[in-house]
Amino acid sequence: MNQPNFADYRLSEDIQRALGIMKYVAPTEVQQKVIPLALEHQDLVVKAQTGSGKTAAFGIPITEMIEWEENKPQVLILTPTRELAVQVREDMTNIGRFKRIKATAVYGKEPFSKQREDLKQKTHIVVGTPGRVMDHIERETLVLDQIKYLIIDEADEMLNRGFLADVEAIIQKLPTDRVTMVFSATFPNDIERLCKQHMNEPTRISIESAGVTASTIEHGLIEVRNEDKLSVLQNITVVENPDSCLIFCRTKEHVDTVYGELDKAGYSCERLHGGLEQEDRFAVMEGFKMGNFRYLVATDVAARGIDIDNVNLVINYDVPMEKESYVHRTGRTGRAGNKGKALTLATPYEGKFVRAIEAFIKFEIPTMDAPTEAQVARGKAAFEEKLSGRRVVRNNKTARINQDILKLHFSGGKKKKLRAIDFVGTIAKIPGVTVEDIGIITITDQMTYVDILNGKGSLVLQAMESTPIKGKKLKVSKAHK
Secondary structure (H helix, E strand, O other): OOOOOHHHHOOOHHHHHHHHHOOOOOOOHHHHHHHHHHHOOOOEEEEOOOOOOHHHHHHHHHHHHOOOOOOOOOEEEEOOOHHHHHHHHHHHHHHOHHHOOOEEEEOOOOOHHHHHHHHHOOOOEEEEOHHHHHHHHHOOOOOOOOOOEEEEOOHHHHHHOOOHHHHHHHHHOOOOOOEEEEEEOOOOHHHHHHHHHHOOOOEEEEOOOOHHHOOOEEEEEEEOOHHHHHHHHHHHHHHHOOOOEEEEOOOHHHHHHHHHHHHHOOOOEEEEOOOOOHHHHHHHHHHHHHOOOOEEEEOHHHOOOOOOOOOOEEEEOOOOOOHHHHHHHHOOOOHHHOOEEEEEEEOHHHHHHHHHHHHHHOOOOOEOOOOOHHHHHHHHHHHHHHHOOOOOOOOOHHHHHHOOOEEEEEOOOHHHOOOHHHHHHHHOOOOOOOHHHEEEEEEOOOOEEEEEOOOOHHHHHHHHOOOOEOOEOOOEEEOOO
């Protein structure tokens, strides 16, 4: 049997081009099962773990089916966390980059007014947390009458965080003539009820091989005394010497302690927990993706929403008390077919949590000894050499897809009665530039941002310094972000 390929799905050239740049070659199991049915507008209930490729499973068909000309949102994606909303928005933008798909993320702890302005633009996809989405609906800043696709991502986590009532309230306000897809690692009774009430004869898909039971992840359990945890952790990092490592703690206090010790020992590291400002959390996640540091110490807030294909070691400094968290934490490694290792430090007190996890994942985590002094001594030189070097990120999808794109800033917008068509008409007349070289255009009251594709940015920038738009001379420069 031939290996499946994204070309089998007869996707448009724009989508195929983006997938090629992002090195999406063969679809994962969840993608093979979801994409053809989604393209046929079927309601889907999908059981799949984190790390199985489910965002692209719904993202590819959705960006394919969106009508670019429609100005109102056609897709609503609900996520349980702000981090995941930002991640999904980025993935949708990347997949739909050459089709000029505009995705907007809405979530709490960010100014409502900024999101309101974003939603005034032509917006194809809205990704958001339930509370903030409900706010926008109630204040009539999110228009729902053209929503054709509803995606509920990480539905079990919605339930854990008490968002289910909000989710149901949002569903009640959506057009009934829509496609609904629900993705979840587990399906408790409340989620099953939601699917039964609000979906139209959904097809059920279950991906058992992904996530924690993936053959790409090697699991290990090291029994330690509480007072030895920090030294054992450091010894593991020396012996394993990972390119990229996530260390999970149960509380933000533990994160701060572990981070402080590693930082003092000269590790290239950062921390992530709910006590940090949202802006700082996003900056840390972005820095980890870009390879600015090698070790990230985090609470479970980081277990969802970090999509990095080359984390090769996850260490559970604390055993998670929620058995599902073990799946989400360890699912950060062994992604996209890469090999990964997940090691858990367990004190005698934590034995009952370990047993609950093993019952849940249906296998016993193999016990192993802590690294010996001899092993640490042997690994020291290589560890210290790597510690002083920068982590190389080989698979940053966003960086690859953006490398030939330049975002330009123009000093005029709606107040000067400028429209997207005015920018397209002017820029496409520059010799050597066509309409296909013009990406997403965002027009606010005072300014406009235009993405120039295919490496033509410098050419357009130079030409537009002396070219008026609709008779108006605007200042043009590279946008900072």
